[in-house]
Amino acid sequence: MTQEPALQIATPLDARTPWTRRHLLDLDELSRDEIETILETTDAMKEIMGREVPRVPALRGRTIVTLFYEASTRTRASFELAGKALGADVINVAAGGSSVEKGESLIDTVRTLEAIGAEVLVMRHPAAGAPYLVARHLSASVVNGGDGQHAHPTQALLDLYTMRAHIGDMRDKRVVIVGDIAHSRVVRSNIWGLAAMGAKVVVCGPPTLLPAGMRHGQQQTEEPLALPHVEVETNIDTALEGADVVMALRLQKERMHGGLIPSIREYATLYQITPERLARAKTGALVMHPGPINEGVEISPEVATSLQSVIEEQVTNGVAVRMAVLYLLARGKA
Amino acid sequence: MDTSERAHVVLTADDIHRAVRRIAHEIVERNHGLDGLVLVGMRTRGVPIAQRIANAIQEFEGQPVPVGALDINLYRDDIGSPDRAPHIQPTEMPTDIDGKTVVLVDDVLYTGRSIRAALDALTDFGRPAAIQLAVVVDRGHRELPIRPDYVGKNIPTARDEDVQVLLRETDGEDEVRIMKLVPEPER
Numbered sequence: 001m002t003q004e005p006a007l008q009i010a011t012p013l014d015a016r017t018p019w020t021r022r023h024l025l026d027l028d029e030l031s032r033d034e035i036e037t038i039l040e041t042t043d044a045m046k047e048i049m050g051r052e053v054p055r056v057p058a059l060r061g062r063t064i065v066t067l068f069y070e071a072s073t074r075t076r077a078s079f080e081l082a083g084k085a086l087g088a089d090v091i092n093v094a095a096g097g098s099s100v101e102k103g104e105s106l107i108d109t110v111r112t113l114e115a116i117g118a119e120v121l122v123m124r125h126p127a128a129g130a131p132y133l134v135a136r137h138l139s140a141s142v143v144n145g146g147d148g149q150h151a152h153p154t155q156a157l158l159d160l161y162t163m164r165a166h167i168g169d170m171r172d173k174r175v176v177i178v179g180d181i182a183h184s185r186v187v188r189s190n191i192w193g194l195a196a197m198g199a200k201v202v203v204c205g206p207p208t209l210l211p212a213g214m215r216h217g218q219q220q221t222e223e224p225l226a227l228p229h230v231e232v233e234t235n236i237d238t239a240l241e242g243a244d245v246v247m248a249l250r251l252q253k254e255r256m257h258g259g260l261i262p263s264i265r266e267y268a269t270l271y272q273i274t275p276e277r278l279a280r281a282k283t284g285a286l287v288m289h290p291g292p293i294n295e296g297v298e299i300s301p302e303v304a305t306s307l308q309s310v311i312e313e314q315v316t317n318g319v320a321v322r323m324a325v326l327y328l329l330a331r332g333k334a
Numbered sequence: 335m336d337t338s339e340r341a342h343v344v345l346t347a348d349d350i351h352r353a354v355r356r357i358a359h360e361i362v363e364r365n366h367g368l369d370g371l372v373l374v375g376m377r378t379r380g381v382p383i384a385q386r387i388a389n390a391i392q393e394f395e396g397q398p399v400p401v402g403a404l405d406i407n408l409y410r411d412d413i414g415s416p417d418r419a420p421h422i423q424p425t426e427m428p429t430d431i432d433g434k435t436v437v438l439v440d441d442v443l444y445t446g447r448s449i450r451a452a453l454d455a456l457t458d459f460g461r462p463a464a465i466q467l468a469v470v471v472d473r474g475h476r477e478l479p480i481r482p483d484y485v486g487k488n489i490p491t492a493r494d495e496d497v498q499v500l501l502r503e504t505d506g507e508d509e510v511r512i513m514k515l516v517p518e519p520e521r
Contacts, residue, residue, distance in 0.1 A: 018421075037421065044405060047424035053458065058408035086408070327408075327422075 019328045023135045023142045026151035027192040035160065035196055041324035042161050042317070048085060049320050059088035062330050065118040067110065068145070069095040069125045074291060074315055075145050075154070079122045082322035088330070091118070110134050120330050123147075128185075141329040149183050149255065155290050156189035158321040160197060162314050163245055166286055171198035176239050176281070178204045178271060179249035179298050182211045183256065186249065186290045188227065195228035202231040204239035205271065208260040236271055243281035247288040248273050248298040264297055273299045278308070286310050341498075344489055345510035350470065350501075353486030354383065357468050358390035360484050365435055368395055370463065372431055374402040376440045376452055377423055382503035383470060384439035400428035404438075409451035425455065432460040437484075441499035443469040446480035471510055473497050 019037055027035065048054050064083040068076055076092065083090040093113065095101075100109055110121060120141045123131050128148035135142040146152040160170070167173055175194055181187050181203045194201050203214065214232050233239035240246060251267065261267045273287065287309040289299055304311060345353070365371055368391065375384030381403045388399045407422040438452055449467060456465060468484035473491040491497060491512060500509045 041422055044408075044422040044424045047426075048408070051458065056408040056458070057454070058410075 019331075022329065023131075023144075024153055024325055024329060025131055025135060025142065025144045027153050027156055027189050027196065028151075030193075030196065032196045035157070035193060038157055038321070038324050038328065039161050039164060041328060042157075042320045045082075045085075045320040045323035045327070046317070048323070049316070054085050055087060056085070057087040058327055059083070059086040059330050062088045062119050063091065063117045064088045064120045064122065064326060064330070065091045065093060065113045066145070067093045067095070067113065067121060067123045069100070069123075069130075070146065072124055072145070074318060075124065075152075078315070078318040079143075079145065079154075079322050079326075081319050082326055083120075085319070085323055086327055086330075088120075088326070106130060106134065107137050110138055110140075114138050114140050120326060143325060143329065146185055148185065149188075150185050151189045152185040152290075153189045153193075154318070154322055154325060155186050156193040157325070158314055158318040159186075159190055159247070159288060159290070160193050161321050162288065162310050162317050163199075163286065164197075165313075165317075166310065167244060169198075170194065173199045173244040174202060174242055174282075175199050175245040175247065176202045176204060176243040177247045177249065178236060178239065178273060180209045180251050180256075181205045181214065181249070182209045182260075183252040184249050190247070191227050191230055200231070201228075202233055202239050202243070204233040204236055206261060206267065207234055210234075236277060237280060240277055240280040243285050245286045245288060246273060246278065246281055247290075249290065250292060251294055251297055253294075264294075268297050272297065273303050275300065275302055275306075278303055284308060288314060291315065341511045341513040343509055343511050344497075345471070345487060347508035350486070350508045350510065353470060354386045355390050357484045357486060358387045358394075361387065361437055361466075361468065362391060362395060364466075364483070368397050368399055370434045372400050372402065372429060372434045372436050372462075374404050374427075374431075374436055374438055374452075374456070376438060376448065377403055377405045379441040379499055379501055379504055380404075380439045382501050383441060383468075384437075385503075387437075387439065387468065402427045402429075404452055404455055406448060406451040406455050409454045411447060411451070425459075427459050430460060431456065431462045433463050435464045435466065436462040437466045437468055439468045441470050441501075442497050443467070443472045443480075443482050443485075444475055444497075446476045446478035449480050450478050470499055471497055 048056055066076055066079050080090045080092060113121060118140050120143060122143040122145045123134060124145040125147050128150035130147050131142050131144040144151055144153055163170060177187055191201050210232065285308060287303055289311050293299060293304060303309065362368065373384040373388050375381035384401050388401045391399050403426045405423045405425050436456060453465065466483040469482050470486040472482055472485045472488050475493060489497065494515050496513050496515050498511045500507055502508055
């Protein structure tokens with residue numbers, strides 16, 4: 001009997017604990033199960049993104065507000081697109097041009113937004129912890145779209161989703177994150193997420209761009225970082241040996257206050273991901289970058305556009321992951 | 335919730351097998367063949383049933399019928415209800431459904447609200463020439479003007495009863511049971 005390839009039927013999903021969280025502030029609070037729920041929901045959202053008209057009525061009548069106190073292209077745009085694809089009304093508020101300029105406090109601003117009907121508030125703020133403060137004062141759901149150097153959970157989720165799509169089970173996979181570790185909220189959230197999925201994380205960068213508490217060769221650390229264990233390397237060639245994933249980070253010049261690196265050119269010489277360096281990683285290792293890229297600094301153009309690079313895919317997956325997060329959070333509000 | 339002692343079996347594995355084959359015959363007869371026919375199972379249990387109907391049709395017509403899987407969670411009108419696990423899975427459409435005859439397949443037909451959601455979902459994929467509905471059990475209590483075209487068995491039920499369709503593919507055995515719901519404590 002000839003038959004089409006079998007459709008996916010089995011559903012252990014029903015057995016899983018249902019999603020009950022109201023906020024998404026960082027990945028440290030999520031279990032492996034909860035992360036899996038988000039990633040599997042993302043699969044369904046990706047199918048919708050592939051349709052001719054990528055729109056479903058799941059959040060019709062719900063209001064999502066994005067409140068950004070810092071510059072952003074992809075995060076804000078992909079949250080907006082995600083909300084609209086689910087049929088929600090999306091209002092974008094930028095701190096510049098809002099009453100924030102007249103001196104309105106953060107809490108007053110978000111209360112105002114809630115008063116006009118915001119049920120999910122996506123916020124980015126230069127101060128670490130700002131979304132946590134807001135979450136305590138609102139009955140709306142809060143999604144952290146990046147707070148200072150602390151966390152960026154949806155970026156880490158889209159990174160996990162992209163890795164999982166290519167590699168599958170992440171257990172014991174070597175994920176090497178290269179560059180400005182100290183200033184990166186993306187790294188922190190990724191470390192939590194990757195640890196939950198059982199991956200081995202290696203961070204690599206010049207000593208001045210490693211956070212206090214992460215020193216080369218050091219077994220780190222409960223304090224002061226309170227992050228899961230990671231391997232710390234300052235030599236990029238050693239770090240890349242046998243890597244399954246190589247993630248380059250943006251040099252955050254806006255958060256560097258003098259003297260951390262001798263020059264951009266020296267950084268590029270020592271830490272840029274080049275084809276020669278990448279050859280030390282496993283054949284076909286994934287190359288990732290959360291963007292925006294400083295061209296020719298963290299990653300060489302030929303690597304960024306090579307077949308191993310999934311940088312564009314990260315952006316596409318970002319919309320589907322954010323759809324999943326918005327759906328799971330907004331769904332709980334009757 | 336342990337309701338095993340209150341459950342009674344209304345369809346055995348053999349009954350389900352015969353019902354599926356009869357529905358397969360009816361679908362072919364009513365549509366004068368397999369031309370433009372697409373089976374779409376509603377997740378979760380509609381999918382294996384659709385697959386079984388397709389297998390039966392293949393067996394006696396010698397031709398395959400495309401089978402899809404539809405997840406209706408994003409089209410429901412009761413999205414906020416807390417008891418509904420939000421686990422959604424991708425919809426898989428095996429073919430363009432424009433101008434086709436789509437047979438929606440589900441395990442139990444009750445209020446009709448899932449079917450309403452499924453019709454919305456299907457129209458997002460195209461404009462079928464016709465949509466028909468096949469279910470293993472019709473238990474009544476419709477809240478919308480929706481009726482099935484193919485029924486395994488009509489089972490009159492009370493609202494405080496639950497009809498469970500168990501299938502090998504999802505539950506390890508084939509059986510349809512009715513059980514009395516234990517009244518929920520006052521809220």
